[in-house]
Amino acid sequence: MFKKILIPTDGSKLSAQAANAGVIFAKSTGAEVVALFVGQPFAATIGFDGMAAAYAITDEDYEKASAEQAKKYLQAVMDRAETAGVKATTEAVTNFNVADGIIDAYSKHKCDMIFMGSHGRSGLSRLLLGSVTAKVLSLAPGPVLVYRVKDDD
Numbered sequence: 001m002f003k004k005i006l007i008p009t010d011g012s013k014l015s016a017q018a019a020n021a022g023v024i025f026a027k028s029t030g031a032e033v034v035a036l037f038v039g040q041p042f043a044a045t046i047g048f049d050g051m052a053a054a055y056a057i058t059d060e061d062y063e064k065a066s067a068e069q070a071k072k073y074l075q076a077v078m079d080r081a082e083t084a085g086v087k088a089t090t091e092a093v094t095n096f097n098v099a100d101g102i103i104d105a106y107s108k109h110k111c112d113m114i115f116m117g118s119h120g121r122s123g124l125s126r127l128l129l130g131s132v133t134a135k136v137l138s139l140a141p142g143p144v145l146v147y148r149v150k151d152d153d
Contacts, residue, residue: 002031006111011073014149018117021147023080032087034109035077037070038101099135114144
C-alpha cells in the first residue's frame with residue numbers, strides 16, 4: 001500500500017491534530033513518515049511596502065528563530081511517531097511558496113502520499129494560508145489525504 005507518507009506541519013494546534021492522525025494512519029498501513037516544516041524566507045514575511053525598516057529583526061535572527069521553531073514542531077511529530085512505533089525522519093526547508101516546498105519534498109523523499117490538515121492557522125491567517133492545502137491538491141503528483149481538523153479541540 002503506502003511505504004512513505006509526507007506529513008507537513010506548520011506547528012499550529014490544528015496542524016498538530018493532522019500530524020497525529022497522519023502518524024496513526026502510517027502505523028495502520030505500515031508506512032514510515034517524513035515530517036516536514038516549510039518556512040518562508042524573511043523577505044516573504046515583510047511584504048514589499050517598504051515596511052522592512054520597521055522590523056527590529058535581522059535576516060539572521062529570523063532564520064535562527066525559524067530553525068528553532070521548525071525543530072520544536074518536527075520533534076513533536078517525531079515523538080508521536082516514536083510512541084506509535086512508526087519510523088520517522090524530519091526535514092525543514094525554506095521556500096517562498098509553502099505548497100511548492102511540500103511538493104518538492106514529496107518528490108525528493110520519494111513519498112507515496114501526502115497527509116495534511118484541511119487548514120492550519122485560524123482567523124485571517126487561515127484565509128491566507130488555508131489555500132496551501134488547495135494548492136497542494138492541485139499540484140501533487142500522487143495521492144493527498146486531507147484530514148479535516150477540528151477547530152474546537
